[in-house]
Amino acid sequence: IYRTAGIFEDITERKQIELALFQEKELAEITLQSIGDGVITTDEKGNVDYLNPIAEKITGWTLSTAKGLPLAEIFQIFNELDRTPMENPVDIVFRERQIVELANHTILVARDGQEYAIEDSAAPIKTQDDRILGVVLVFRDVTDKRKLRNQIFWQAQHDSLTGLLNRREFEKYLENSLVDVNKYNQVHTLAYIDLDRFKIVNDTCGHKAGDELLRQVTLLLQSQCRQVDTLARIGGDEFALLLLQCRMNNAQRVVQKLIDSIQDYRFVWEDKTFNIGVSIGLITLSQESLNQVGVVNDVNWLLSAADAACYVAKNRGRNRFHVYESDDSDLKQQKNTIHWVTKINQACEQNLFCLYYQPVALLQDSHLSNFYYEILLRLKDETHNLIPPMAFIPAAERYNLMPTIDRWVIQNFFSYLSQVKGQLQPYFENLDREICLRGESDTNKADTIYAINISGETVNDEQFITFLQTQLAKFNISPQMICFEITETVAIANLSQAAKLIRQLKDLGCHFALDDFGSGVSSFTYLKNLPVDYLKIDGSFVKDIVSDPLDYAIVEGMNRIGHVMGLKTIAEFVSNSAILDKIKTIGVDYGQGYGIAYPQPLDLPDEK
Known part of the structure; x- marks a missing residue:
């Protein structure tokens, strides 16, 4: 006779817990696979443990090929502005033991070389006793969003017709150059450029021809400028050029080349050919010259002074430059002209006519x-x-x-x-x-x-x-x-x-x-x-x-x-x-x- 002895144990609760954990895991995986963000998790050594489908799509790595690899190998990020490599966010989490976010202007280079603008954050996965088991990295593709933002930002800074800096942005560059003048005793030159006979083209052939002339002149001016210089369109047919680290004698040679190239240029529109010219006003940006006129960082005054010098050049026959000097009688006459502008506006507003x-x-x-x-x-x-x-x-x-x-x-x-x-x-x-x-x-x-x-x-x-x-x-x-x-x-x-x-x-x-x-x-x-x-x-x-x-x-x-x-x-x-x-x-x-x-x-x- 054989006898069987056994011990029975009620495991219903444990099975229910296991089922609940399984269901939570299934739900977590379904959630991770369904969300629009890329998710990567690592172990305590920073090696890849999991990628969701979005992370696979963006990085170009599948879970099977990436699992066990160091995160830095599949998640390569660079600074969008200077193309320098950026520190792996997982390394930062392990070091600082807290949630971190990527810096702005981050791009991810995928396995196939394609680039994505991304935003992300990384957080430690901790036990109850504060031990780090790994890191979860969440990121999203913001390429289109960033392109739109950069486009809006660019448009706010540039002239839509020529692609040059606009007046407001040029004034910022000018302000920064004045800081260098006052702090480091640097010497720059500001040139105010006004096209001659532009109005004839515009009135004879229409605004479309005028726009094309401005685009061609822009290319011509850029070809004659140094790479370190800053060129901007600040008005209808007016440009400004900031010649960095350039004293007046060198600046005069640069602008004379501009004048000669514009004078030799011919604009052709349909069956008509036009020759144009350019008048340029120059002013030195140095500690001595600024102190002499009692100006330290007044950008508007500097542009106005260069404009006045430009107008003197125009009055003297065009196709030439004129250098601003504080005791210049011609410039005093031009300042008197500017004074009339205020009086005219006042006369119109207050019926003084x-x-x-x-x-x-x-x-x-x-x-x-x-x-x-x-x-x-x-x-x-x-x-x-x-x-x-x-x-x-x-x-x-x-x-x-x-x-x-x-x-x-x-x-x-x-x-x-x-x-x-x-x-x-x-x-x-x-x-x-x-x-x-x-x-x-x-x-x-x-x-x-x-x-x-x-x-x-x-x-x-x-x-x-x-x-x-x-x-x-x-x-x-x-x-x-x-x-x-x-x-x-x-x-x-x-x-x-x-x-x-x-x-x-x-x-x-x-x-x-x-x-x-x-x-x-x-x-x-x-x-x-x-x-x-x-x-x-x-x-x-x-x-x-x-x-x-x-x-x-x-x-x-x-x-x-x-x-x-x-x-x-x-x-x-x-x-x-x-x-x-x-x-x-x-x-x-x-x-x-x-x-x-x-x-x-x-x-x-x-x-x-």
Whole structure:
């Protein structure tokens, strides 16, 4: 008889624990395989123990081939900026015994050489007694995110057209260079570069051609600069160049090469070829020069000073450079120009400008019936003395303030007309003289013409017509009462745009006058392409008409051609009765000048 002895033990709880642990492990593995982050775990020696599928995809290593290898062998990371190897995060965890994160600009080089921008963290796997069993490394692919961030960052620092640094970023470079000047006594040179005749290309061929010219010029400038120098585009056709560790004598040689290369360059667009030029202003950045002018780290002042020197170079004939010197008389004049910029902006904001009018008289025996008044602009100083236009207009033209001034004149004059209901004409103290010239007049005629001068910048302003239409509607002004004047020089420089604007204005019902006719070149040729109503003969031919037979013949010829073309003619600079008699004999339609009437103030109604 055989007997069997046995011991029975209830292991239900243990099996339940094992099942729970198995289920937790399965859940952990499923989770690790499902998440979008790469996960790698190591043992206490830093050798790979586990990779999830995302980690396999990014590193290029499978779990079977990577298991047991040192982490540094499959997880190779570098600094994105300088390409230097970065310390393995697992080594850092073992040393510091805490969670660590990778530094910014980290890239992972996969097994096949492909690079990924990553973000990651590593944490120790500890027992209850604080013993490290291994490390878990979690990382994610942020390549697209970083590319977008870098793109946005790059765009914030660079000019989108040329790829050069923009003004704001260049100012940072300039600030850093001033630190080196003051701390280490270094010497640098700042160059302010302004293209000559860029506007001709832009106006003749359009903005697309202008953009292409800027791109080509950028490549040309870069080819002539040293690698250590910093080139930026800081305005429409303006560049800045920071010549590091470069004294003025060497800087002059560098910029002369730039000038020569630009001068030899030809820009070709379709069937047209253009030669351009460049004017450059230079200023030394040294402890001595900065202390001399009382500037230590004022970047805006330095750029302004270099700009002023550039403008002097432009005034002296272009295609040259000019060096800033604190006692330079030309620069003092330029600073005075910049001073006018502030006054002009202030005048527009605070209505410090004032309007004048000057009658343009119909001459005796004229078959015309329109009265013509030119609206003129003046500026009052602090003591209410009048400042003539030519004192501030050059500054306004240089710093693109003319459109603002033109709009101020139009808005304020239209406001005046609306409040006198477009019928009451300005009172003239010496109107009897005009009556004598004309025979009989009615100052309340509806066919009175008011002429307003507009600048070349306004001619090229695509929004001007919209602005004008708005003002005409706002103040209920009849377009037939308004005539716009541009000089012949402006018209020639902007021929296609001027012709377009004239047609648009005439479509509205406005009139147009070509001012200073004869002062430009090929006047009659250009006149055929401009559908103007009035031809204002330049005063330089009129003022000596009594004593100079050639001037008499020129005025006579201009008047005859104007009439053949159906234009009304106006003689400027009629300063005395002798000149008046001559132009009446010739048959000019209108006369304007101090011999007929002086400009008089047009009192603007108070704004409501």
